[in-house]
Amino acid sequence: MTTETFDWRPVPGTEFSDILFDTFEGIARITINRPHVHNAFRPETLEEIMVALQKARLDPEVGAVILCGAGTEAFCSGGDQKIRGEDGGYKDTTGVNHLNALDLQRMIRTLPMPVVAMVAGWAIGGGNVLHLVCDLTIAADNARFGQTGPRVGSFDGGFGAGLMARTVGLKKAKEIWFLCRQYDAKEALEMGLVNTVVPLAELELETVAWCREMLVLSPTALRVLKAGFNADTDGLSGIQELAGNATALYYMTAEGQEGRNAFNEKRKPDFARYPRRP
Numbered sequence: 001m002t003t004e005t006f007d008w009r010p011v012p013g014t015e016f017s018d019i020l021f022d023t024f025e026g027i028a029r030i031t032i033n034r035p036h037v038h039n040a041f042r043p044e045t046l047e048e049i050m051v052a053l054q055k056a057r058l059d060p061e062v063g064a065v066i067l068c069g070a071g072t073e074a075f076c077s078g079g080d081q082k083i084r085g086e087d088g089g090y091k092d093t094t095g096v097n098h099l100n101a102l103d104l105q106r107m108i109r110t111l112p113m114p115v116v117a118m119v120a121g122w123a124i125g126g127g128n129v130l131h132l133v134c135d136l137t138i139a140a141d142n143a144r145f146g147q148t149g150p151r152v153g154s155f156d157g158g159f160g161a162g163l164m165a166r167t168v169g170l171k172k173a174k175e176i177w178f179l180c181r182q183y184d185a186k187e188a189l190e191m192g193l194v195n196t197v198v199p200l201a202e203l204e205l206e207t208v209a210w211c212r213e214m215l216v217l218s219p220t221a222l223r224v225l226k227a228g229f230n231a232d233t234d235g236l237s238g239i240q241e242l243a244g245n246a247t248a249l250y251y252m253t254a255e256g257q258e259g260r261n262a263f264n265e266k267r268k269p270d271f272a273r274y275p276r277r278p
């Protein structure tokens with residue numbers, strides 16, 4: 001086995017309580033750091049992940065994101081049941097209830113670069129959905145997956161159900177949700193829930209290797225492909241995301257710039273110079 005250590009550097013100017021945020025070679029790594037509850041998330045955890053994702057998005061050096069959990073026992077065990085309130089969500093420290101896991105799911109899907117879940121140990125409940133909405137999942141051989149919603153009085157009928165069905169097939173998705181069973185890494189691979197399974201000791205090495213492979217490819221191609229993969233599932237907002245990429249590319253053309261220039265120069269635009277391609 002190759003041993004390589006990675007020089008992860010904390011991102012300056014960021015102070016988080018529930019996550020770690022560092023970068024290395026164009027990869028941003030976000031670690032859920034609540035191992036005492038198997039990395040269950042609370043509203044603040046999710047808020048911090050979203051702040052880190054936005055920072056990664058705005059950093060021109062970053063081309064891929066790894067999402068993982070602290071330690072080797074859990075990727076994430078979903079919403080923290082100890083702070084789940086009676087008022088429709090998970091209580092933050094000021095007493096306000098949130099279901100902001102749903103905001104994070106959408107943000108991961110619209111982040112214009114690959115997000116790779118690096119899963120060691122438990123990926124349960126909202127933690128299973130969290131890696132599901134990531135673009136790729138690299139699992140360690142100790143990973144275990146499953147939903148608990150119907151057992152603990154919850155359900156995610158959005159991406160948790162619909163994207164699960166598109167990923168593993170409708171019958172399997174219903175089995176996962178209706179029976180609340182747990183599945184080991186090999187079973188997860190067989191059903192298409194993860195991309196690969198590696199020995200725990202090689203998890204980070206493999207995940208970084210996948211990121212490095214993507215980092216040398218065309219960022220625009222990956223970006224538009226990601227939007228394309230998500231477009232039909234996400235309906236009109238998926239088309240919005242895909243079309244936004246078309247607009248951004250159009251803005252880079254002389255044809256697009258002619259419209260802007262004509263307006264600013266107070267003249268009629270001359271689009272005759274630009275061909276109607278077959």
Ligand SMILES: CC(C)(COP(=O)(O)OP(=O)(O)OC[C@H]1O[C@@H](n2cnc3c(N)ncnc32)[C@H](O)[C@@H]1OP(=O)(O)O)[C@@H](O)C(=O)NCCC(=O)NCCSC(=O)c1cc(O)c2ccccc2c1O
Nearest residue numbers: 037038040077078079080081082101125126148154155156
């Ligand atoms: C993950 C487990 C199967 C692991 O079992 P194991 O026996 O190995 O470990 P313990 O059970 O002893 O756990 C160790 C320690 O961690 C605490 N802990 C674990 N998970 C959580 C959790 N989710 N919340 C709070 N605390 C947790 C556990 O209590 C122990 O600490 P002690 O101090 O008590 O010793 C097993 O732990 C397990 O089944 N965990 C619960 C998994 C679960 O039900 N998660 C929530 C599902 S619902 C959800 O995640 C969810 C979130 C959302 O934000 C939604 C938003 C919108 C729609 C739906 C949502 C949704 O469904």
